[in-house]
Amino acid sequence: MMEPKTLFDKIWDSHVVRSITGGPDVLYIDQHFIHEVTSPQAFEGLRKRGVTVFRPDKTVATADHNIPTKDQDLPIREELSRIQVEKLDQNCREFGIDYFGLNHPKNGIVHVVGPELGYTQPGMTIVCGDSHTSTHGAFGTIAFGIGTSEVEMVLATQCILQPKPKKMRITINRKLQKGVTSKDIILYIISKMSTGGATGYFVEYSGSAIESLSMEGRMTICNMSIEMGARGGLIAPDDTTLKYLAKVESLSTLPDLSSLLEKWKGFKSDPGAIFDHELKFDAGDIKPMITYGTNPGMGMSVDATIPGLDSKKEGAASFAKSLDYMGFKPGTKILGHPVDYIFLGSCTNGRIEDLRSFANFVRGKKKASNITALIVPGSKKVEQQAVSEGLDRILKDAGFELRQPGCSSCLAMNEDKIPAGKYAISTSNRNFEGRQGPGARTLLASPLTAAASAITGKITDPRDLLNE
Amino acid sequence: MSQVKFDIVETTCVPLPLENVDTDQIIPARFLSATTREGFGENLFRDWRYDKSGNKNMDFVLNNPAFKGKVLVAGKNFGSGSSREHAVWAISDCGFRAVVSSFFADIFKNNSLNNGLLPVVVAQSYLDYLLDLIQKEPDTRVRIDLGNQLFSVLPSGESIKFEINPYKKECLMKGLDDIDYLLSIWDTIIAYESGNTVRK
Numbered sequence: 175m176m177e178p179k180t181l182f183d184k185i186w187d188s189h190v191v192r193s194i195t196g197g198p199d200v201l202y203i204d205q206h207f208i209h210e211v212t213s214p215q216a217f218e219g220l221r222k223r224g225v226t227v228f229r230p231d232k233t234v235a236t237a238d239h240n241i242p243t244k245d246q247d248l249p250i251r252e253e254l255s256r257i258q259v260e261k262l263d264q265n266c267r268e269f270g271i272d273y274f275g276l277n278h279p280k281n282g283i284v285h286v287v288g289p290e291l292g293y294t295q296p297g298m299t300i301v302c303g304d305s306h307t308s309t310h311g312a313f314g315t316i317a318f319g320i321g322t323s324e325v326e327m328v329l330a331t332q333c334i335l336q337p338k339p340k341k342m343r344i345t346i347n348r349k350l351q352k353g354v355t356s357k358d359i360i361l362y363i364i365s366k367m368s369t370g371g372a373t374g375y376f377v378e379y380s381g382s383a384i385e386s387l388s389m390e391g392r393m394t395i396c397n398m399s400i401e402m403g404a405r406g407g408l409i410a411p412d413d414t415t416l417k418y419l420a421k422v423e424s425l426s427t428l429p430d431l432s433s434l435l436e437k438w439k440g441f442k443s444d445p446g447a448i449f450d451h452e453l454k455f456d457a458g459d460i461k462p463m464i465t466y467g468t469n470p471g472m473g474m475s476v477d478a479t480i481p482g483l484d485s486k487k488e489g490a491a492s493f494a495k496s497l498d499y500m501g502f503k504p505g506t507k508i509l510g511h512p513v514d515y516i517f518l519g520s521c522t523n524g525r526i527e528d529l530r531s532f533a534n535f536v537r538g539k540k541k542a543s544n545i546t547a548l549i550v551p552g553s554k555k556v557e558q559q560a561v562s563e564g565l566d567r568i569l570k571d572a573g574f575e576l577r578q579p580g581c582s583s584c585l586a587m588n589e590d591k592i593p594a595g596k597y598a599i600s601t602s603n604r605n606f607e608g609r610q611g612p613g614a615r616t617l618l619a620s621p622l623t624a625a626a627s628a629i630t631g632k633i634t635d636p637r638d639l640l641n642e
Numbered sequence: 643m644s645q646v647k648f649d650i651v652e653t654t655c656v657p658l659p660l661e662n663v664d665t666d667q668i669i670p671a672r673f674l675s676a677t678t679r680e681g682f683g684e685n686l687f688r689d690w691r692y693d694k695s696g697n698k699n700m701d702f703v704l705n706n707p708a709f710k711g712k713v714l715v716a717g718k719n720f721g722s723g724s725s726r727e728h729a730v731w732a733i734s735d736c737g738f739r740a741v742v743s744s745f746f747a748d749i750f751k752n753n754s755l756n757n758g759l760l761p762v763v764v765a766q767s768y769l770d771y772l773l774d775l776i777q778k779e780p781d782t783r784v785r786i787d788l789g790n791q792l793f794s795v796l797p798s799g800e801s802i803k804f805e806i807n808p809y810k811k812e813c814l815m816k817g818l819d820d821i822d823y824l825l826s827i828w829d830t831i832i833a834y835e836s837g838n839t840v841r842k
Contacts, residue, residue, distance in 0.1 A: 191827075191830055191831055191834040192827060192830055194809050195808075196807065196808040196809060197807055197808060197809025197810065198807065198809060198810075200824065200827065200830075200831075202831070202834055202835070211674050211675075211726075212725070212726065212727070214677035214678075215677070215678065215679050215727075218677075218678070218679075219821075223821065225825070239671075239674075240674075240675060252675070254675035254676065255675050257675075257677065258675050258676075258677055261677050303725060303727075304724075304725055305723065305724050305725040305749060319725040319749055320725060320749065320752070321725055321726075321727035321730070321749060321752060321753035321756060322727040322728075322753075323727060323753065323756035323757065323819070323820070323821075324752065324753075324756065324820075326821060327820055327821050327824060330821055330824065330825070331821070331824040331825065331828075331831055332831070332835070333824055333831055334820075335809075335820045335823070335824070336752075337807065339748070369662050369719060369722055370662065370718065370719035370722060370745065370747070373719065373745060373746075373747060373748055374748060400723075401723075403719070403722060403747055403748070405748050469662050469664065469722070471662075489661045489717075491659065491660065492660050492661040492662060492717065495660065585666075585671040585724075586671060586672065587671045587672060587674060587675070594694065604664075604666070604723060604724075606664045606666040606667065606723060607666070607667060607689065608666060608667075608670055608689045609666050609671070612670070612672075612689055612694065613694070
């Protein structure tokens with residue numbers, strides 16, 4: 175009898191072109207996504223070497239990180255950003271790569287666009303010069319972020335040299351409480367694991383709480399795997415996955431769709447497969463989460479108290495520096511603390527389900543006057559869907575404005591910056607110092623917590639308003 | 643494409659006794675609009691190195707004339723977060739040849755190795771000792787001998803062995819990179835591809 179294997183091993187092993195003795199594996203890549211920020215130096219490298227893009231048909235490009243989310247029909251005002259986006263366009267033309275630039279109906283954040291256009295399919299290996307490539311793992315893929323030298327490697331040879339990570343399984347059983355979302359699950363897990371706790375591992379998420387999530391919810395979970403250091407995260411395909419894929423336009427018309435769906439259904443870990451590390455959590459224990467520090471591991475229930483400072487404890491200096499930056503004190507609560515900005519969007523929470531959840535929450539309510547809100551759809555398709563569902567009207571009536579798609583305030587490469595010292599509840603993935611602009615203070619939370627806080631103007635437990 | 647070879651480096655060190663230093667601190671996103679690999683060193687640790695008005699923050703170690711050298715010694719989980727290789731380019735651009743920590747984020751580690759910047763992983767207790775030593779005695783010299791995988795504090799020469807993947811070690815010592823290797827096994831890649839059925 176064959177030894178039981180994990181889904182991760184099955185996909186990895188079937189993509190190994192060669193194993194270098196005592197070294198990394200040469201892994202074949204099925205799908206390569208590129209964007210404007212981490213690709214120009216890779217294309218330049220190809221030119222210097224005199225090699226071309228080996229598989230332009232397995233490469234797709236979008237402009238997302240460095241673009242404005244207003245007036246996208248006008249030239250980009252910031253010169254360096256404009257040059258960078260133009261460079262991507264030129265490189266894609268020169269090497270024959272499909273490119274979804276500004277105003278293209280398929281434009282959007284690379285990790286939102288990939289799945290919605292059907293590029294992301296179960297069993298694949300997927301890479302992109304962006305650490306949140308782990309998002310695609312929600313479809314049962316091995317997807318991970320890479321550096322620019324590796325982008326060049328994949329452009330040149332469709333292969334990458336990678337040491338094989340260890341395997342971890344995180345099982346979350348039981349039902350979520352009302353007002354608790356997939357974002358809260360992953361912030362909870364990261365708070366237990368710390369920001370480096372899964373370094374060296376690839377995580378498979380399983381259990382009834384994961385199975386109950388939509389594909390959007392699963393993408394949010396896999397997306398933030400990197401925030402506990404994991405190389406990536408994946409979830410085995412099930413009926414929810416297959417239903418999603420069967421509705422994707424480019425896949426729904428495939429003549430062999432039914433046999434593909436049948437094949438994809440089979441991608442799962444064998445019973446008895448061994449993981450290097452196993453963890454179990456109870457979904458019933460999870461409350462709406464928020465971060466209070468400057469890494470995503472510094473999270474707690476929105477109604478909890480920031481841990482006290484123990485100067486003898488390892489990392490005390492970093493902890494103190496972090497709270498000082500945030501303007502918070504150890505051993506205090508932050509529920510009710512005033513907020514200045516709300517950011518709904520990013521590859522973590524910029525999908526249609528996130529916009530629906532936010533819009534439904536604020537329907538018939540009014541944005542607090544002290545709040546500046548940035549509501550940014552993850553892609554053109556998400557934007558159009560939101561408009562066709564009338565979400566833009568609901569948002570407008572409540573005092574919010576729907577912007578145009580892009581990474582926006584998640585990393586603030588464009589104008590969507592949070593001013594120094596201001597507090598922002600952000601549905602994105604990182605609360606690092608200066609992430610949303612120099613001096614900006616980021617509190618990571620779910621779209622529901624962001625919506626509730628946008629209405630009250632202060633850090634709010636969404637359950638308090640849901641029960642009204 | 644050849645890069646600078648790594649063999650033996652003898653130098654003083656720069657201590658950064660903070661944990662979880664993420665790549666957004668190493669090089670903030672607003673400096674990622676460049677389309678070349680050069681010049682990122684100017685903005686290495688930008689928001690720790692300079693205040694809002696652009697004046698040097700003299701409390702930050704890179705502005706302290708007592709500390710210089712080619713080795714950065716940093717708290718655990720160095721290089722977490724974004725995959726930006728610009729972080730490694732910025733560190734190298736400032737003259738660093740190696741970073742010592744008790745552990746590195748995976749992507750940062752790969753990026754370092756791909757650019758001839760050596761990540762040296764040491765035990766937490768050794769890292770604590772080393773950070774303490776260099777902060778007390780900034781003139782302390784260390785020696786990294788990649789061939790023998792030895793990290794030594796001079797002049798005593800008291801040394802510890804560090805691990806590195808043999809393939810990557812060879813690449814660093816010969817100044818080769820992964821693309822050179824991949825191009826050398828082209829036929830194997832083509833043969834693999836012809837049998838690959840994953841794609842729709």
